[in-house]
Amino acid sequence: MQHHQAQTTCWDHPKMTELYQALAELNNIKFSAYRTAMKLRRVQKALRLDLVALSSLVDVFREQELQQGEHVMDVVEVIHGLTAMYERLEEQRSILVNIPLCVDMCLNWLLNVYDSARNGKMRVLSFKMGLVSLCIADVQEKYKYLFRQVSGPGGLTDQRHLSLLLHEAIQIPRQLGEVAAFGGSNTEPSVRSCFRMVRTRPRFTPRSINRCAWSSGG
Incomplete structure (x- = not known):
C-alpha cells in the first residue's frame, strides 16, 4: 500500500489491505469526529482489541518489563509482547483467538503508525499508546x-x-x-x-x- 501523504510505500498483510479498503469507505461520513471514531472502531475490532482490558495490558507490560517509555523496542520484542497479550486474552475470555493472525495484524498496524519507514524500531511509549488507545477502558x-x-x-x-x-x-x-x-x-x-x-x-x-x-x- 502506498501512503501518498507521507510519500512512502510499505507492504501490508492482505487482511490489513482489506481493512484499509473498508476504512476508505467511511470517508463519506461528513463530521470528522464521527468519521475518526468509526475508523478507530473498525481497527479496534479487526485487531480484537475490543476484547482486551486495560488491566490485562498493564500485566503484559509488567511481565515483558516494558517500563521505560523512551526505551526502543525491536520487532522481536513487539511480537513477544503482542503474543503474550493475545494468549492472555484467549485464556481470560475462554475464547478461540487466531493468535498468529492477530499478532501479524496488530504488528502491521503498529508499524504503519509508528514505524512507517520500516526501521524495525519503536518506543515502548508508542507500543503502549497504540494498544491502550484501542483497549477496553473508560x-x-x-x-x-x-x-x-x-x-x-x-x-x-x-x-x-x-x-x-x-x-x-x-x-x-x-x-x-x-x-x-x-x-x-x-x-x-x-x-x-x-x-x-x-x-x-x-x-x-x-x-x-x-x-x-x-x-x-x-
Whole structure:
C-alpha cells in the first residue's frame, strides 16, 4: 500500500489491505469526529482489541518489563509482547483467538503508525499508546495511565515529556488520514497552551487534562 501523504510505500498483510479498503469507505461520513471514531472502531475490532482490558495490558507490560517509555523496542520484542497479550486474552475470555493472525495484524498496524519507514524500531511509549488507545477502558482511565508513562515522582511532567506523549497520540489519527481535523501533527502549540493554563505551577499534572486539548487542535 502506498501512503501518498507521507510519500512512502510499505507492504501490508492482505487482511490489513482489506481493512484499509473498508476504512476508505467511511470517508463519506461528513463530521470528522464521527468519521475518526468509526475508523478507530473498525481497527479496534479487526485487531480484537475490543476484547482486551486495560488491566490485562498493564500485566503484559509488567511481565515483558516494558517500563521505560523512551526505551526502543525491536520487532522481536513487539511480537513477544503482542503474543503474550493475545494468549492472555484467549485464556481470560475462554475464547478461540487466531493468535498468529492477530499478532501479524496488530504488528502491521503498529508499524504503519509508528514505524512507517520500516526501521524495525519503536518506543515502548508508542507500543503502549497504540494498544491502550484501542483497549477496553473508560477514556479517563486511559488518560491517567498514559499520563503516568511520562510523569515523574509526584505525578508531575514537563513540557518535553508532555510533547512526546501528544506526539505519540496524534500519530494514530495521522495514519488514518484524519490528522487535519485535530490541527495537524505539530503538538507544540498545544503543549505551550497547556502550560500557560497552569503557569502558576512549574509542571503539568493530570488534573489539568480536562482543561486543555490532548491533540494539537488546541
